[in-house]
Amino acid sequence: MALLSARPRKTESNRRQDLSRSMLVVVxxxxxxxWVGLWARGAWVQLFMGAELNRLASKxxxxxxxxxxxxxxxxxxxGRVLASGAESKxxxxxxxxxxxxxxxxxxxxRLLDLPVPEVIKKLTTRKNFVWIKRQMxxxxxxxxxxxxxxxxxxxxxSVRLYPNDQxxxxxxxxxxxxxxGLEGMEKAFNDRLAAKSAEFVVxxxxxxxxxxxxxxxxxxxxxxxxxxxxxxxHIQNSAEQALAKAVxxxxxxxxxxxxxxxxxxxxxxxANFPFFNPNSFGKVKSGAWxxxxxxxxFEPGSTFKPILFAAALQNQVITPSTLFxxxxxxxxxxxxxxxxxxxxxxxxxxGVLVQSSNIGSAKIGLELGVKRYYDALRxxxxxxxAGLPTPGESPGILRDxxxxxxxDLATGAFGQGIGVTxxxxxRAFLCLANGGVIKQLRLTLDPAVTPDAPQRVFEESVTEQVxxxxxxVVEEDGTGKRARIPGVQVAGKTGTAQKAMHSGGGYxxxxxxxxxxxxxxKKPKYFFMLLVDGPKPQYLxxxxxxxxxxxxxxxxxxxxxMVPEGLQLAAKAPAPSNTPGAAGAAATSETNPNGQAQAxxxxxxxxxxxxxxxxKPLPPAGKxxxxxxxxPVRRAVEVLVEKGIVPVVKGRGMVVARQKPGPGEPWxxxxxxxxxxxxxxxxx
Amino acid sequence: xxxxxTKKENRGFSFLVFASIFGSxxxxxxxxxxxxERVDLAYEVRTHQTELDKKNQYITKLNVExxxxxAPARLRELARDLDLGPAQPGQxxxxxxx
Numbered sequence: 001m002a003l004l005s006a007r008p009r010k011t012e013s014n015r016r017q018d019l020s021r022s023m024l025v026v027v028x029x030x031x032x033x034x035w036v037g038l039w040a041r042g043a044w045v046q047l048f049m050g051a052e053l054n055r056l057a058s059k060x061x062x063x064x065x066x067x068x069x070x071x072x073x074x075x076x077x078x079g080r081v082l083a084s085g086a087e088s089k090x091x092x093x094x095x096x097x098x099x100x101x102x103x104x105x106x107x108x109x110r111l112l113d114l115p116v117p118e119v120i121k122k123l124t125t126r127k128n129f130v131w132i133k134r135q136m137x138x139x140x141x142x143x144x145x146x147x148x149x150x151x152x153x154x155x156x157x158s159v160r161l162y163p164n165d166q167x168x169x170x171x172x173x174x175x176x177x178x179x180x181g182l183e184g185m186e187k188a189f190n191d192r193l194a195a196k197s198a199e200f201v202v203x204x205x206x207x208x209x210x211x212x213x214x215x216x217x218x219x220x221x222x223x224x225x226x227x228x229x230x231x232x233x234h235i236q237n238s239a240e241q242a243l244a245k246a247v248x249x250x251x252x253x254x255x256x257x258x259x260x261x262x263x264x265x266x267x268x269x270x271a272n273f274p275f276f277n278p279n280s281f282g283k284v285k286s287g288a289w290x291x292x293x294x295x296x297x298f299e300p301g302s303t304f305k306p307i308l309f310a311a312a313l314q315n316q317v318i319t320p321s322t323l324f325x326x327x328x329x330x331x332x333x334x335x336x337x338x339x340x341x342x343x344x345x346x347x348x349x350x351g352v353l354v355q356s357s358n359i360g361s362a363k364i365g366l367e368l369g370v371k372r373y374y375d376a377l378r379x380x381x382x383x384x385x386a387g388l389p390t391p392g393e394s395p396g397i398l399r400d401x402x403x404x405x406x407x408d409l410a411t412g413a414f415g416q417g418i419g420v421t422x423x424x425x426x427r428a429f430l431c432l433a434n435g436g437v438i439k440q441l442r443l444t445l446d447p448a449v450t451p452d453a454p455q456r457v458f459e460e461s462v463t464e465q466v467x468x469x470x471x472x473v474v475e476e477d478g479t480g481k482r483a484r485i486p487g488v489q490v491a492g493k494t495g496t497a498q499k500a501m502h503s504g505g506g507y508x509x510x511x512x513x514x515x516x517x518x519x520x521x522k523k524p525k526y527f528f529m530l531l532v533d534g535p536k537p538q539y540l541x542x543x544x545x546x547x548x549x550x551x552x553x554x555x556x557x558x559x560x561x562m563v564p565e566g567l568q569l570a571a572k573a574p575a576p577s578n579t580p581g582a583a584g585a586a587a588t589s590e591t592n593p594n595g596q597a598q599a600x601x602x603x604x605x606x607x608x609x610x611x612x613x614x615x616k617p618l619p620p621a622g623k624x625x626x627x628x629x630x631x632p633v634r635r636a637v638e639v640l641v642e643k644g645i646v647p648v649v650k651g652r653g654m655v656v657a658r659q660k661p662g663p664g665e666p667w668x669x670x671x672x673x674x675x676x677x678x679x680x681x682x683x684x
Numbered sequence: 685x686x687x688x689x690t691k692k693e694n695r696g697f698s699f700l701v702f703a704s705i706f707g708s709x710x711x712x713x714x715x716x717x718x719x720x721e722r723v724d725l726a727y728e729v730r731t732h733q734t735e736l737d738k739k740n741q742y743i744t745k746l747n748v749e750x751x752x753x754x755a756p757a758r759l760r761e762l763a764r765d766l767d768l769g770p771a772q773p774g775q776x777x778x779x780x781x782x
Contacts, residue, residue, distance in 0.1 A: 070744075081751045086744045138745070163751035203726070210730070237756035238770075486773040558771040565776050641777055 065202050065210060069195035069222025071158060071179055074172060074186075076233045077266070077445060081163055083172055083186070083278075085179075085195070085224070088159035089141035090134040097151030098123050104149050108132060111143050123151075134177065135159045158195070160186075162278045168236050169276035170291040171229075171390070183281075183289050185227060188389040192447065193224045228446040230266035235259050238555035239269035243530060246548035247273045250513070250535035256293040257530040257548070258422050259556060262433045262518065265441045267388070267426070268526070269552075270294075294390035297397055297419035298531065301497025302356045302479075302541070303516045304415030306466050307428055309353055310436075311376035312368045313462045320350040320465055324360040331359045334407045338362050353469045354478040356494065358414045365413025366406065373409065374401040377418075379457045380431060380438060386423035388443050396420045415497060425529060429516055432467065433524040435460040467491050471521040483517055483546040485554055487564030491524070492517035492549070494541035499534070510534045515545035519553050525562070528552055627663035628656045633679055643667060645675050653679035 045053065071085035091112075098104055105119040112119075112133045122130050134157065141154055160175045173184020181190035198220040202210040239257040247255040259269035276288045312318045329343035340357050352360030365373060377383065383398030397419030404412070411417045423441060431438040436458030442449045458466075470491035474480040480492040495514035498507040514531045518524035528549045535544045557563045628636045633649065636656045640647050645668065651657070657680035661668060668675055752758070763769060 081747065084744065084748055084751075086748065087741050161745075161748045163748045164755040164757070165752075167755065167757065205723070209727075234756050237760065241757070241760065488773065554772060555770040558776075563771050563776050564773050565778055638777060 062201055062203055063210070065200045066197050067200055067222060068158070068197050069224065071160065071175070071195050072193040072224030072226045074189075074193070075226055075228045076231045076236075077229065077268075078232065079228070080233045082168065082229070082231070082233070083160060083162050086159055086161055087156050088135040089138065089154045090157045091132040091136065091141070091144060091152060091154055093123055093130050093132050093152050094128060095123050095125050095130060095151065096128065099150045104152070107147055107149065108144075108152075111140055111147070112136065160278075164233065165279060166275035166277045167233060167240065168231055168270060169278050170272040170289060170293075171231070171270045172278055173289070173291075173391075174278035174281040184278075184291060184391065185229065185389070186278075187391050189227045189444075189447075193227060195224045196220070196222045198222045226446065227444060229444055230261075230264075230268065230442050231270060232268045232559075234559050235552075235556050236269040236271060238559070239271040239530075239552050240273070240275065242548040242551040242555075243271050243273045243532075244275070245551070246530065246532050246544060247535075250532055250538055250544045252513075252532040252536075252544070253534040254292060255530065255532040256296070256422055257552065258293060258426055258528070259552060260426050260430060260441070260527040262430055262524045262527055265427075265430055265439045266445075267441060267443050268556075270443075291390060293422045294388065294393050297394045297421055298512055299418060299497045299500065300415040300420050300425060301495035301512065301514065302358075302361075302414055303425070303493050303495030303514050303529075304418065304420070305353055305356065305361050305413075306432060306470055306493050306516075307377070307380065308361060308365055308368070308373070308413050309349065309469065310432060310458050310462055310466045311373055312349075312364050313465055314376065314458045315368060315372050317368045317372075318349045318364055320348060320469065322349045323347070324349065324352055324357075324363050326352070326357045326359045329359070331362070333362075333410065334405070336407050336410075338410060350469050350472065353493075354472045354476060356473075356479050361414040362410035365409050368413075370401045370404045370409050373412070374398075374404070376457070379455070380424075380428040382418070382420060382424050382428070386421065386427050386441055388423050388441055390423075390443070393423065394419075394421050396424055415495065422529060422531070425516065426527060429518065429527055429529070431457055432463045433518045433527060434463075436463045467518070467521060467524075470518065474517070475521075479540075479542040480515060480517075480546050482542055483515060483550040483553070485519070485550060485557070488519060488553075488557065488562075489521035490517050490519050490550075490553065491521035492546065494546060496539060496541045511539040513539055513541040513544035515541050515549045517546075517549050517553060519557065520562075525560075526553065526556055528556075624664050624666055625659070625661050628659050628677065629663075631656050633677065636677055640675060647675040647677045649677050649679060651679040655680060 070087075073081055073085070074083035076082055091108075101120060101123045105116050105123055108114065108119045109116040114133070119132065122132060132152070144152065144154065157177075158179050160179075162169070162172065162174075171184055173186040173188075174182055175186050176182050179195065181187040181193065186193065204210055236259075239259055243255045243257040246252070255273045257269060257271040258267065260267050270293050272290075272292050274288060276284065281289065309318070313320075323346050325346050326340060326344035328345060329340045331338045338359050340355075340359050344355055344357050344360070347355060347357060347360055349360070349364065351357075352364065377398060382396055385393050385395045399408075399417075408417050427438065427441055430441075436456055437454045438457050439454050440449065440452045442451075470493055471489055472478055473494070474483050474490045474492045479494040480490075483490050483492050493516050495512070495516075497512040497514070499510040499512055500506070501508040510533075512531060512533055513535050514529070517528045519526050519528065530545045530549050530552070532544050532548075538544055554563070626639070628639070631639075633654055633656060636659075637647060637649075657678045659678070660674075660676045
């Protein structure tokens with residue numbers, strides 16, 4: 001019974017347990033299904049929808065930002081900045097948001113120096129966006145921010161700055177508001193200088209602020225590459241100042257000046273006048289942008305004669321002593337008349353160049369012949385671009401030799417009927433200065449120019465003879481003696497080219513005065529060329545251009561430490577060349593193609609030497625030692641150095657207090673003698 | 685009654701489960717904290733970046749201003765006011781120091 005009665009209780013318990021188990025299993029199954037469902041959903045979201053959802057999420061909190069770098073700089077050969085990029089603020093308005101147009105316009109007018117009606121017109125336009133002022137100064141932008149004007153916003157733009165203002169303005173060119181080079185080097189090297197863009201992925205927070213959470217894009221260099229020119233700012237400035245003086249003092253229209261390094265072919269100065277300031281390119285007429293040194297083709301006139309002489313010497317048509325009859329200043333040939341400025345009789349070839357005789361040159365040209373002259377000109381690079389990166393460089397004008405009549409050859413011999421550029425002339429004269437080897441000109445150091453293989457055009461002996469003749473043009477009674485530099489021999493050639501009339505009817509009454517020089521003459525280091533268009537009343541190259549070239553040369557030599565010392569000057573001082581009976585008369589004249597003579601006035605004891613800066617007279621250095629007490633130490637040392645004595649200076653100060661040997665004593669002569677200066681105090 | 689070995693195994697298993705849960709929670713909190721720090725740092729970097737850009741712009745503009753002041757044409761004018769000019773031939777003496 002006990003067993004019978006216990007059995008149903010167990011069954012009930014078992015039934016409950018079974019029920020619990022079943023419910024537990026059900027719950028577990030349900031949970032398991034839910035779990036599986038979650039995993040399945042998770043897998044679906046991750047594996048199938050993941051990419052799309054990721055894209056949508058990224059769009060929500062990530063954004064792409066484009067950043068533009070700064071335009072590259074233009075530097076001179078010493079690393080001085082000629083052009084640099086910077087950021088500048090520009091002001092724009094959303095006219096619909098502007099609350100009080102009149103008061104806003106008055107404030108803007110005062111801050112931006114704009115007429116009130118103009119500002120009102122902009123603020124009342126129906127457009128949603130209008131520029132008020134672009135690329136303004138920082139302090140003006142700061143005042144606008146302080147004014148808290150509704151509807152007005154500042155944005156950042158790139159601006160190009162030229163710290164030297166007008167220095168090499170036409171050569172550098174300028175960039176437009178969209179940061180694209182429009183002229184000059186800015187245009188030629190736009191691809192290199194232009195800033196690059198980079199795309200950054202940034203995360204935005206709730207308020208839209210951008211956060212750089214990754215380094216994506218940061219490693220990209222968005223800055224444009226720099227360009228280093230061969231120009232030297234100081235030599236460029238010297239050339240510009242001398243050029244400006246030559247053009248303005250002689251009432252010229254425009255002028256160009258070039259300085260080049262003979263050995264390397266580097267262009268050190270490339271000057272144009274009138275000047276152009278690229279900082280304000282929009283305020284001048286487009287004619288002011290013109291880089292005449294690169295674009296203009298001109299008839300060189302007599303400055304071309306050394307090239308003729310080199311070709312004639314190379315082809316053994318002449319020697320320096322070959323005689324030519326210069327027809328006493330007027331030669332009628334082939335139905336035309338060629339004139340010299342003053343009557344000249346028999347002259348050696350050397351004399352023809354020194355006296356710049358057109359008739360003698362024409363005769364040399366006719367003996368040389370068209371083919372040989374043309375070949376020499378082509379080998380020197382005339383008739384083709386000189387290869388400088390200046391935009392729009394002219395190839396000059398050199399006609400086919402088949403079209404040359406005898407008279408064309410005769411006039412071409414003295415630089416008429418041929419169109420050249422300053423770059424071509426520079427290249428040709430550097431060839432003469434480099435012993436007859438022609439080299440490529442360089443205007444940039446970086447990017448580096450791949451040089452052409454140097455080619456020999458003339459024998460070295462030929463160029464030596466031409467250089468000697470060109471030296472005589474300046475150092476003897478030639479037409480270029482206003483380019484003389486005491487203590488330094490200068491080789492040069494003047495030019496006074498009559499200008500062809502625009503109407504095409506021959507030559508007019510205007511001239512192009514020019515001068516080329518190679519300094520020092522023995523082993524040239526620098527080449528100088530200067531042109532002045534339309535000078536009047538003086539128009540001769542020897543009067544207009546030669547003194548300016550001399551000024552540039554002196555400053556260039558001083559800058560490069562090549563100016564002769566006082567002692568060297570004393571040792572090298574040449575005998576006066578204007579002695580009566582010398583090859584030239586007391587008043588020399590320079591040839592011009594029109595046959596008009598213009599005497600070079602000679603004032604003073606040696607008019608060929610332009611005035612130097614005033615030098616105060618030194619105390620006389622007689623047979624005995626002068627009293628130097630009270631003299632500034634610099635003056636005292638100058639006196640002693642002139643006598644070949646280097647004093648021992650003792651004490652501190654600027655004034656000589658006493659000396660040994662004393663005043664009136666004989667000059668020390670022995671090697672062991674010592675000259676002592678004791679210093680004290682300040683110079684009065 | 686469960687054998688003692690099984691009990692021990694269950695305790696060990698439970699410990700691992702709880703340790704994993706708390707470990708995951710801890711790592712999760714750390715991840716959140718690191719993200720907050722990262723964003724804070726990004727704000728800071730952004731501020732410094734802006735400041736650096738501004739300073740670089742000042743430097744660029746100051747360099748331009750310096751170059752403008754040192755421009756050869758301006759120096760020439762200043763020199764002229766002081767009666768100075770390029771050395772002419774004969775105005776230079778080179779004295780060798782002993």
